[in-house]
């Protein structure tokens with residue numbers, strides 16, 4: 115393993131990589147994983163990567179797992195970068211590419227981080243893992259836990275979407291609904307309590323309580339670089355909840371630049387739903403990450419982006435700034451319009467959260483932030499079959515006719 119150590123982002127304390135640590139021993143802060151890039155550059159490079167099969171674990175040397183025998187995989191990653199010519203024409207954009215994450219094992223990009231998070235827990239000897247989420251993160255974790263024969267507990271909000279709960283239960287997770295009480299997030303509080311009391315390994319989707327899993331999202335960026343012939347696009351547009359995905363993506367680009375595999379990094383655009391946009395608001399108003407208030411009454415059709423407190427804003431906001439990026443909020447109507455447009459013009463069916471990036475790109479183009487001559491990658495992070503109920507509302511009711519060609523002729527457009 116090429117991990118040199120873990121460093122607390124809050125107090126700066128360094129820790130050895132050998133301990134089963136999830137947060138800073140000294141202050142409870144978030145840990146960052148540090149690698150020995152010089153040694154990594156000695157063993158892998160463009161030629162070596164070209165020989166390996168696509169997928170998350172192709173980049174083993176840049177992931178925090180010591181032994182390959184602990185890898186728990188369902189074939190995650192290696193997702194297509196689709197040339198979106200129809201959409202590019204429609205938007206008047208020189209070149210638009212879709213990083214299509216809908217084809218992952220559980221139909222969202224979360225399989226990348228959860229494969230890494232669960233593999234690391236297995237390496238630490240975990241028998242049980244615990245998470246707090248109603249959505250794609252818990253679903254992905256449950257699938258990998260099932261594969262590894264590890265028990266999985268998921269604390270979900272009382273109002274969680276029925277469809278996602280069904281997928282979660284199918285993977286055999288122990289799902290417990292938790293009622294709201296007070297201001298904090300009760301599911302996170304119970305997750306932390308179960309971790310402290312029973313020693314279960316915490317694997318939520320944010321880096322604040324598990325520094326290993328966000329590393330999986332770096333592999334999306336590695337793939338984009340390779341798929342573009344070792345070049346970076348001008349912009350990468352990322353749908354954002356807690357800011358974990360964007361932080362992981364950013365780390366991936368900066369690492370490939372540091373390893374000398376690409377020149378420069380793309381500008382990163384964070385897109386949130388207007389009904390829950392604490393990170394966009396903080397970015398625009400210059401609020402320091404640790405002072406961001408919890409978003410009151412989150413409400414959006416993009417269920418995957420509902421994180422009232424952006425746990426990873428402390429890594430996401432600096433990453434946006436360092437890349438000279440942008441942050442944009444979009445309305446539910448704009449998200450749904452983008453969901454339809456993606457499916458109709460490019461054949462990619464996304465859930466609302468997965469289409470939010472495209473909605474954000476349209477606004478950034480209108481505002482002149484993204485230029486029409488730019489090469490843009492939009493991340494499509496989750497599949498449409500996860501939220502059929504929303505798609506049913508968008509779909510038109512088909513006409514009913516007698517089985518007569520004459521009647522049908524009248525309908526031909």
Ligand SMILES: *Cc1c(COP(=O)(O)O)cnc(C)c1O
Nearest residue numbers: 250355356357358359418495496
């Ligand atoms: C989790 C998720 C995101 C991004 O969320 P972060 O909390 O910012 O990592 C985006 N799209 C989908 C579909 C998701 O499930």
